[in-house]
Every structure is written in C-alpha cells, then in structure tokens.
Amino acid sequence: MTLEASPDEIDRRIVLATQSGLPLQPQPYHAVARQVGVPVEEVMARMRRMLETGVIRRIGVVPNHYALGYKANGMTVWDVPDGLVDELGARVGALDFVSHCYHRPRHLPDWPYNFFAMVHGHDRGEVEELVHRIAGLIGDADHGHEILYSTRILKKTGLRIGG
Amino acid sequence: MPCLPLWDAFVDDLDRAIVNSMQGGFPICDYPFAEVAARLHTGEQELISRIDLLLERGVLSRFGPMYHAERMGGRLSLAAMKIPQSDFERVAEILNAMPEVAHNYARDHLLNIWFVLATETPREHAEALEKIWRETGYPVYDMPKIREYFVGLRLTA
Numbered sequence: 001m002t003l004e005a006s007p008d009e010i011d012r013r014i015v016l017a018t019q020s021g022l023p024l025q026p027q028p029y030h031a032v033a034r035q036v037g038v039p040v041e042e043v044m045a046r047m048r049r050m051l052e053t054g055v056i057r058r059i060g061v062v063p064n065h066y067a068l069g070y071k072a073n074g075m076t077v078w079d080v081p082d083g084l085v086d087e088l089g090a091r092v093g094a095l096d097f098v099s100h101c102y103h104r105p106r107h108l109p110d111w112p113y114n115f116f117a118m119v120h121g122h123d124r125g126e127v128e129e130l131v132h133r134i135a136g137l138i139g140d141a142d143h144g145h146e147i148l149y150s151t152r153i154l155k156k157t158g159l160r161i162g163g
Numbered sequence: 164m165p166c167l168p169l170w171d172a173f174v175d176d177l178d179r180a181i182v183n184s185m186q187g188g189f190p191i192c193d194y195p196f197a198e199v200a201a202r203l204h205t206g207e208q209e210l211i212s213r214i215d216l217l218l219e220r221g222v223l224s225r226f227g228p229m230y231h232a233e234r235m236g237g238r239l240s241l242a243a244m245k246i247p248q249s250d251f252e253r254v255a256e257i258l259n260a261m262p263e264v265a266h267n268y269a270r271d272h273l274l275n276i277w278f279v280l281a282t283e284t285p286r287e288h289a290e291a292l293e294k295i296w297r298e299t300g301y302p303v304y305d306m307p308k309i310r311e312y313f314v315g316l317r318l319t320a
Contacts, residue, residue, distance in 0.1 A: 015230060021218075022189075022227040024211050026196055044191050047228065051191070055234045057314065058187035061214065062225040068182070068319075075270065075277070086310065093313030101312040104241065107304045111243075111274065148270040148277070155259045155267035155278070156224075 010038055011046055011055075018047075022059070070120040074127040074147040076134065077113035079106075084141050085115055091137055092117050097130050112144060124149065177205055181213055182222065183319055232281055238288040239281050240307035243274040244299070251275070254299045263291040274304060 013036045023031040029047070033040035050056040065073065080088055085103045092115075093101035100118040117134060121127035127147060135142055180203050190198050200210040217223045232239045246254045251269075258264045258278055267278040282288040292303050 015235065018228050019230060021225055024215050026194055026207055028195065029191065047191050053234065054231055057229040057231050059189040059228045060187045061181060061185045061223045063182050064221055064224045067222045089310065089312035098313060100314050102308040103310040104306040104308055111304055148272045150268040151271050152269040154255050154269055155264060157265055
C-alpha cells in the first residue's frame with residue numbers, strides 16, 4: 001500500500017488498470033482495487049466521480065462497426081462560415097448516424113474544411129444518402145464538402161497513457 | 164483488417180441485446196454483471212461468457228470505461244499528411260511505430276494518411292509532430308479540435 005500516493009496518482013493507476021478493459025469476472029471493481037492497491041470502495045467512488053466529471057465518457061461495450069456490417073465509414077468534411085459552426089455542430093451532432101462531430105482548423109489553401117462529421121453506413125450508397133441529409137440541414141452555409149472513406153486501417157490501438 | 168466474423172452466423176437475441184443496450188451505463192457496484200444480467204433476463208456467468216466471446220470474435224473491440232483524454236490532461240489531435248504512393252508504406256511504418264499514434268487510417272484523398280496523435284502533455288504533442296516531419300520528410304497538417312459537438316457510438320446490431 002502506497003500511502004503517500006496523491007489523489008491524482010491513484011486516479012492515474014485506476015486509468016492504467018482499466019484503459020484496456022474491465023476484468024471479466026463477477027466483481028470487476030474488486031479486481032481493479034486489488035491491482036491498484038486501494039480499497040474497492042475508493043475505486044468505485046473515484047470511478048463514479050470520473051464519470052460525473054466526464055473523465056470517463058461511459059462504461060460499456062465498444063462494438064467493432066465493421067463486424068456489425070457498417071463497412072463504409074465516411075469522414076465528411078465541410079467548409080462552412082466560422083460564425084455558424086457552433087450552431088451547425090449542435091444540429092448535425094444530434095443526428096443519430098453521426099458518431100463524431102467537431103470544429104477543426106482549416107489549412108488553406110490545401111484544406112478549406114473546418115467542420116467534420118463521421119458517418120457510418122453499410123455501404124457507400126447509404127453514406128451518400130446520409131451526407132445528402134446533412135447537406136440539407138446545412139443549406140446555403142455549405143461552401144463545399146467531401147467524403148473521405150477509409151481504405152485501410154493501418155493502426156488501431158486506442159488511446160493509452162503510459163505506465 | 165484481420166478476417167472479420169460473419170455477424171449473422173452467430174448472433175442471437177442475447178448477443179444483440181448486449182451490443183445494443185450495453186454501449187454505456189455499465190453500473191459501478193459490487194456485482195455489476197449480475198445487475199445487467201437481470202435486466203437482460205440472463206445469468207451473470209452467461210453474460211460474462213458472452214461478452215468474452217464477442218470480444219474474442221471481434222464483434223466488440225473493447226469492454227470497459229472509455230476515457231476522455233483531454234480531461235485527463237492529455238492532448239489529442241487529428242492529423243493528416245500528403246504522401247506519394249511510392250513512399251506510403253515507409254511513412255505508415257514510421258507512424259505506426261510511434262506509441263503516440265493511436266489510430267491510423269489510409270483515406271482516398273490527396274491528404275491520404277490520417278492519424279490520431281495522443282500524448283499526455285502539449286509538449287510531447289509538439290515533439291511528436293516535429294519527429295514525424297523530421298523522420299518522414301513531409302509536413303503534417305495538424306487539426307486539433309476547436310470544439311467537440313458529439314462523440315459517441317450509436318450503432319445497432
């Protein structure tokens with residue numbers, strides 16, 4: 001037991017112990033507590049707090065979208081007026097087929113797009129239909145858009161903090 | 164991609180319920196699997212073995228907490244590069260070998276390689292960008308988010 005550990009250090013150890021997954025056993029938080037070396041009540045209290053403050057986005061399963069038949073993943077990128085991005089982001093981000101939605105910087109002249117929305121479909125035809133719906137929502141503010149399909153996953157390890 | 168499972172070949176109602184209803188909200192309590200199992204009208208051990216199998220078959224890529232990198236003090240950004248086809252594999256290898264590169268995708272665009280850089284500090288982020296430019300010889304278009312409107316998965320099986 002490392003009594004001198006600061007609160008942040010304990011959170012960090014919990015993150016390290018759980019970032020690749022929760023143990024598949026009836027009492028997963030007890031297993032985490034044994035690994036981290038703090039009482040299980042403390043692990044659960046800290047994880048609840050991280051969930052409340054948004055450090056943990058959610059706890060659950062992450063489906064592999066390819067395995068579910070979502071084989072076309074289109075990164076849709078849009079050139080919209082900077083002053084309208086927040087308003088459009090709220091509306092486009094609320095669409096149930098958009099999984100990620102962000103305002104990002106342009107890199108002119110090569111990259112004029114400042115608004116990103118990730119769209120998942122079973123095939124490219126479906127993605128194009130969904131993009132059409134986004135275009136309808138954006139209306140005249142759409143100064144140009146493209147769909148970038150992934151052609152190959154080169155690496156997917158997920159986010160990790162180092163030990 | 165590795166060989167993908169034929170989803171329809173093994174899915175049943177319980178697998179489907181796990182994928183559709185467990186994308187968030189896993190409880191923090193003494194016996195969380197028992198609690199979820201009761202809701203899904205199955206047993207604790209059955210639920211645990213199903214999740215294990217779905218992970219093994221690649222239907223699920225993860226089970227557990229999803230952390231928000233920036234809220235842990237980390238720095239996350241999407242970056243892209245414009246790489247000639249003849250040099251693509253070399254650059255991909257350099258990127259994939261870096262622990263800071265979490266995801267890396269080939270995309271059909273002039274900017275043809277897109278990756279997520281995840282570091283614990285802004286300084287490590289700048290150093291990683293510098294290293295990529297130095298080792299590959301190509302500039303990086305760094306696109307850290309200015310604002311996030313939605314992040315989540317709402318896939319249904």
